[in-house]
Amino acid sequence: MLKVMNIIEQNQRRLNDARGYSEVWQIVKDNVSVVLRKHRRGMMLFLDDLPLRLGAYHPLGTNNIVLNRALTQIVKATTKSQKLLNAFIYTLLLHEYIHALGYVREAEVRPLVHKVTKNCLGQDHVATRLAKLGPWSLLRRLPLDALKVQKRVMEIVKNFETTDEKYII
Numbered sequence: 001m002l003k004v005m006n007i008i009e010q011n012q013r014r015l016n017d018a019r020g021y022s023e024v025w026q027i028v029k030d031n032v033s034v035v036l037r038k039h040r041r042g043m044m045l046f047l048d049d050l051p052l053r054l055g056a057y058h059p060l061g062t063n064n065i066v067l068n069r070a071l072t073q074i075v076k077a078t079t080k081s082q083k084l085l086n087a088f089i090y091t092l093l094l095h096e097y098i099h100a101l102g103y104v105r106e107a108e109v110r111p112l113v114h115k116v117t118k119n120c121l122g123q124d125h126v127a128t129r130l131a132k133l134g135p136w137s138l139l140r141r142l143p144l145d146a147l148k149v150q151k152r153v154m155e156i157v158k159n160f161e162t163t164d165e166k167y168i169i
Helices: 002-017 021-036 069-079 082-100 106-121 126-133 135-139
Strands: 044-048 064-068
Touching (some): 002 021, 002 082, 021 082, 021 106, 044 069, 064 069, 064 082, 069 082, 069 135, 082 106, 082 126, 106 126, 126 135
Parallel strands (some): 044 064
16 A cells, blocks of 8 residues: 555656656656556647637547647646646646547546546546546636637647657658
């Protein structure tokens, strides 16, 4: 039991202290590997300004995840907390990564997101609460429908996933 708590505390510290998408991503991959015993290499992250009711998506059959840049900026501005921002990004990336692993149905993915966060970050971590209640629970007091977001050019996150393997994109 003590070993499990140490792993949970270590995961919590890693996520709370993460600086940037690639660090959060590595935690997502590590956690999925432990809980679901699955992994996938060569994923790429794109940032785009999507409708605010859409956090991210994985285009089926690709190695891409598209994250809503505007939404993450709103979370960062309104919470002013790196810990909350990291938890928010973690849940979105985890959700899309599970899709990328072949789980297509939302009814299947959502419980898996909760299972991974609960097992790896503990029942009381903010990411586990976001996995259970939905990431928009952070923004429930904001009138998202009234906010207008200017569309910018989609960008790729450089060095998102580092591998030693060479592959062609």
